[in-house]
Amino acid sequence: MIEPSNRVKHTKESYIRNILKVIQQPGMLSLAGGLPDAHRFPQSILAQAAAELANQPTIYQYGASEGLTELREFILASKPFAEEVIITSGSQQALDLIARCYLNPGDQVLCETPSYLGALQIFDLAEAETLTVDSEKDGPNLAHLEQVLAANNVKFFYAVPDFQNPSGRCWSLGKRQAVADLLAKYKVAFVEDAPYRELRYEGEPLTTVTELCKGDAFYLGSFSKIATPGMRVGYAMASKPLLAPLIKVKQASDLHSALPMQKMLLSTISHPDFGLHLEQLKSHYCSRRDALVSALQKHLSDYVDFAVPQGGMFVWCRLKQHQAQHIATAALKAKVAIVPGDEFWPARSTVNDQAIRLNFTALDSKDLEQAVIRLATVMQQSQASG
Numbered sequence: 174m175i176e177p178s179n180r181v182k183h184t185k186e187s188y189i190r191n192i193l194k195v196i197q198q199p200g201m202l203s204l205a206g207g208l209p210d211a212h213r214f215p216q217s218i219l220a221q222a223a224a225e226l227a228n229q230p231t232i233y234q235y236g237a238s239e240g241l242t243e244l245r246e247f248i249l250a251s252k253p254f255a256e257e258v259i260i261t262s263g264s265q266q267a268l269d270l271i272a273r274c275y276l277n278p279g280d281q282v283l284c285e286t287p288s289y290l291g292a293l294q295i296f297d298l299a300e301a302e303t304l305t306v307d308s309e310k311d312g313p314n315l316a317h318l319e320q321v322l323a324a325n326n327v328k329f330f331y332a333v334p335d336f337q338n339p340s341g342r343c344w345s346l347g348k349r350q351a352v353a354d355l356l357a358k359y360k361v362a363f364v365e366d367a368p369y370r371e372l373r374y375e376g377e378p379l380t381t382v383t384e385l386c387k388g389d390a391f392y393l394g395s396f397s398k399i400a401t402p403g404m405r406v407g408y409a410m411a412s413k414p415l416l417a418p419l420i421k422v423k424q425a426s427d428l429h430s431a432l433p434m435q436k437m438l439l440s441t442i443s444h445p446d447f448g449l450h451l452e453q454l455k456s457h458y459c460s461r462r463d464a465l466v467s468a469l470q471k472h473l474s475d476y477v478d479f480a481v482p483q484g485g486m487f488v489w490c491r492l493k494q495h496q497a498q499h500i501a502t503a504a505l506k507a508k509v510a511i512v513p514g515d516e517f518w519p520a521r522s523t524v525n526d527q528a529i530r531l532n533f534t535a536l537d538s539k540d541l542e543q544a545v546i547r548l549a550t551v552m553q554q555s556q557a558s559g
């Protein structure tokens with residue numbers, strides 16, 4: 174077999190992909206993934222949107238690399254702070270295009286700790302050096318951020334300010350402004366990844382960091398969490414000159430995202446009932462979050478500390494006395510899947526993050542409690558065996 178490139182060999186593997194076979198075993202309860210609840214996709218709206226496609230032969234033609242004009246106009250109208258938008262195959266592709274356009278091998282990117290694994294993989298593939306900034310419950314540690322920016326030559330800071338994956342954290346308004354000011358001072362670009370922004374269960378939405386940035390900033394949006402991930406439609410917003418290289422690379426990469434899916438997505442999100450769907454989805458996920466939180470308080474409070482996230486899909490639990498990798502392996506044997514915290518750190522990091530990420534959107538309340546009971550047994554046994 175021919176050798177994979179060094180880029181690929183040095184890219185961090187996905188923990189979930191590696192344990193997929195085990196997760197799929199009968200009786201397994203998985204808190205490991207980040208899947209939306211498939212029973213809550215807007216089925217009737219999607220069916221209407223799909224039926225409309227039948228009468229539009231031109232939608233099956235090749236299209237523009239920057240995406241369907243009507244969809245781009247709809248997105249720009251909903252987020253008037255950006256000058257331009259391009260449609261991508263999920264927000265994952267938007268980040269990949271940014272990395273390919275703006276990172277030379279050896280360039281430095283800055284990430285939160287912990288950070289989204291899919292982003293770390295992209296930065297590895299771009300052969301970038303991934304630096305980290307310490308994170309607090311309301312956003313990055315500002316003194317550390319300034320220290321890292323002053324001592325390095327960071328190309329951009331990548332972050333998920335709203336209900337981060339994996340930590341569930343949401344940056345305070347003060348931190349958003351302070352980060353924007355520091356980035357302006359050190360002339361560093363910002364990449365705001367916001368797939369969970371619309372999944373807020375309480376409190377008021379906060380200004381995006383992109384809006385506060387005086388210099389270069391990208392805002393990445395996704396429909397995966399509020400409509401369906403299977404359509405693979407996301408977008409990148411920024412100034413026209415910043416987006417121009419992305420259009421060129423997208424052309425080389427996949428020409429354009431599938432037009433029927435873009436059209437179907439537009440019909441879905443512009444449907445008069447989509448707002449109601451979103452409200453119902455949020456209240457559904459909020460009750461699942463509450464079910465997980467009360468199960469953790471009831472069964473695991475001796476072993477974990479956690480903050481209740483105001484939105485998103487994850488609860489991040491810090492382990493008081495256990496080793497996360499050890500607990501994750503033992504949990505699989507007890508038929509519950511979780512992701513250990515150090516999976517969300519760059520590949521070369523030596524940090525041992527004794528935390529676990531728990532997803533609350535994919536299982537119902539009963540299974541969420543059952544999974545936590547299994548975890549509690551695993552932790553009790555692991556403590557008893559020393």
Ligand SMILES: Cc1ncc(COP(=O)(O)O)c(C=O)c1O
Nearest residue numbers: 207263264265289338395397407
């Ligand atoms: C932080 C973050 N960014 C991006 C993505 C990718 O989303 P999409 O389905 O839009 O590609 C995910 C998916 O889970 C995510 O958690």
